[in-house]
């Protein structure tokens with residue numbers, strides 16, 4: 001049975017909604033009150049994305065402890081998140097879960113996972129905590145319409161037809177269009193959603209035979225069709241796949257360029273620096289040294305440096321028509337210059353979007369300027385709060401998207417509890 005009146009309705013049983021509901025209930029109890037918090041989840045399974053996240057392990061957050069550095073991982077949000085992260089960021093997230101018996105462990109690349117290596121432990125922790133604090137959870141029940149009442153509060157209509165009143169309403173519906181519709185109905189605008197964090201397809205995939213090769217670091221520079229000035233650069237590990245290019249660096253590149261890529265029809269040119277950032281002069285000196293020190297060795301059998309993938313080196317020789325059986329001593333000036341150019345700046349035409357990485361998020365959502373980021377309360381409608389992916393905030397891959405959910409959910413919960421009954 002649904003109550004007819006609650007103090008807080010949270011629409012959306014995802015990580016942002018759960019964090020907000022738990023925090024609001026906990027702070028209310030600590031202040032001597034009795035929370036009446038209801039979470040509505042449209043599907044039968046709350047926290048579904050948490051369960052499937054991180055390949056079933058849930059990358060809860062990222063070991064970036066400085067809030068000022070953390071904002072650099074959010075293509076949408078960025079500096080506006082300085083305030084929220086100065087109050088609740090990675091340090092607080094780790095402590096929050098640890099206090100509830102969930103230890104997180106750091107991987108070499110900075111990603112933090114539950115020690116159990118199971119996303120179900122994160123789901124269990126959140127559900128157990130919500131139940132302990134008396135948060136009511138209704139699954140398979142969606143919020144369909146919300147009307148702000150003249151004297152404050154909201155009248156809500158649910159998918160089942162049920163009506164109820166809430167003093168405060170939190171929209172934490174992720175990127176689902178129903179949440180956007182509800183927010184628009186309450187005076188908000190939606191920055192149109194576009195995909196983020198995807199891989200890139202290459203036209204006629206010139207590197208297809210190298211599928212599986214990883215180069216770290218590789219430097220990427222993306223120039224989009226129709227605009228030479230819209231360039232994006234990233235550097236880090238790059239994975240060649242049978243459809244194009246993938247790996248954390250490509251995901252970061254597509255996250256920062258998400259809107260421009262969409263506008264350019266996902267077409268452009270990618271310049272790849274395979275040289276590990278070596279300058280032209282450094283490469284010329286290195287080649288000179290190789291011609292002296294490895295004079296009798298064939299090019300195919302002595303690649304310029306050990307970290308350069310042998311398969312990639314052979315491919316570059318082949319592409320430039322340089323005979324691999326040639327000895328280093330016999331490498332002429334012209335082929336040398338062509339090889340150096342290919343190592344520093346090979347150009348590949350991008351023909352479209354490839355499959356998504358492990359994380360899938362959308363760029364876009366409720367415009368940030370319409371929300372008070374200290375409380376997550378709407379600037380358009382008093383008593384309305386927004387948290388998580390419904391907002392025009394998204395992070396690169398690595399736990400940053402959940403971090404924003406924990407931060408915005410916690411801030412909303414604190415503010416809702418502080419606002420009182």
Ligand SMILES: Cc1cc2nc3c(=O)[nH]c(=O)nc-3n(C[C@H](O)[C@H](O)[C@H](O)COP(=O)(O)OP(=O)(O)OC[C@H]3O[C@@H](n4cnc5c(N)ncnc54)[C@H](O)[C@@H]3O)c2cc1C
Pocket residue numbers: 011012013014015016017040041042043045046047048049050052053054055058059060061141142143144172173174175176178179358359360361387388389390398399400401402403405
């Ligand atoms: C496969 C995958 C793996 C990912 N892995 C990671 C990762 O490891 N680390 C990371 O940081 N991020 C990861 N992400 C991104 C992360 O899952 C999202 O950023 C995050 O779940 C957003 O949380 P949210 O609470 O805002 O929304 P959601 O998790 O989308 O939750 C919103 C909930 O609201 C419900 N809902 C929608 N409309 C209504 C309505 N009208 N009424 C009631 N309920 C409604 C939905 O059913 C949903 O359960 C991953 C995403 C995917 C898809």
